[in-house]
Amino acid sequence: MNVYSFKDIAVLTGAGISTESSIASFRGQNGLWKNYRPEELATPQAFAKNPELVWEWYALRINTVLKAKPNKAHYLLADLEKTRKLTIASQNVDQLHQRAGSKNVLELHGNISHSRCLQCANLDKLKIDFKHPPKCSKCNENTRPNVVWFGESLPQNTFQKAIQAFQNCDLAMVIGTSGVVEPAASLANLAKSKGAFVLEINPELTPISQIANLSIRDIASTGLDNLINN
Ligand SMILES: [Zn+2]
Structure with missing residues (x-):
């Protein structure tokens, strides 16, 4: 398939695209921090109970993220956006797409x-x-990390835009996400139902593989590189 034959591309990215930037997958993370699992810290309940603790953990994560650099996969997507309509819906909170130029x-x-x-x-x-914990620069009140926690709904405005992008695209790419996380995973199904070509890049078999027109079993950088530059 030739990626340049498509005019309107919607991309869903997950943790897999950032592992090559040395950011450990949030869900795949085995290591405990002070005997807490990430699932016990990234919740509104944990924050209500102990905001200092949750901020302390985020401060460590933010340092890792801010020191990380975008990798080839991020740059290839940013380049592709220069020549056609391309929307990235990302489950990642690391802003590496934007730092690569998307x-x-x-x-x-x-x-x-x-x-x-x-x-x-x-x-x-x-x-x-x-x-930490940081105070608001405008009103000096308490703040929280600007992320969506377990049990919270997605920002509706943003998710609506993602739905539109996947509804209207002619190529949907799902990169580095298992498709287990809902409702983001349903975006691929939506694109498929509207007749788009669904392409998956993932080293492993995922639920998306069942509906994908093409599954590339590779990591994000080399998978995208072969797709775009061959
Ligand atoms: Zn404020």
């Missing part, structure tokens, strides 16, 4: 780079080794 990025799970004020919803950019 403009049209929908952050389904928010981003780890900002704090969000609990009072006025103002977003503040966080720096490496920021003082």
Whole structure:
């Protein structure tokens, strides 16, 4: 298949595209931190109970993310966007797509780079080794990480835009995500039902493989490179 024969591309990316930037998959992470599993910290309940603890953990994660660099897969997608309509809906919170130059990025799970004020919803950019828990720069109230936690719904406006992109595309690419996380995974089904070509890039068999027109069993960078430059 020739990726350049498609005019309107919608891409769903997950943790797999960032592993080559040395960011450990959130769900695949085995290591405990202070005897907590990520699932015990990334929840509204954990934050309500102990905001300092949750911020301390995020401060470590933010340092890892801010030191990481976009990899070839991020850059290839950014280049592709220069020549055609392309929308990226990402489950990642690391903003590596934007740092690689992608403009049209929908952050389904928010981003780890900002704090969000609990009072006025103002977003503040966080720096490496920021003082935590951070206060809002506008009203000095408490803030939370600007991410979607377990048990929270996706930002509706952003998700609606993702639905539109997958409804209207002629090529849907699903890269580095198992398709287990809903409702993002249903985007591939939606594109398929509207007649789009569904392409998956993943080293492993996933639920998306069943509906994909083509599954490339490879990591994101070499899978995309072969697809785009061959
Ligand atoms: Zn505020």
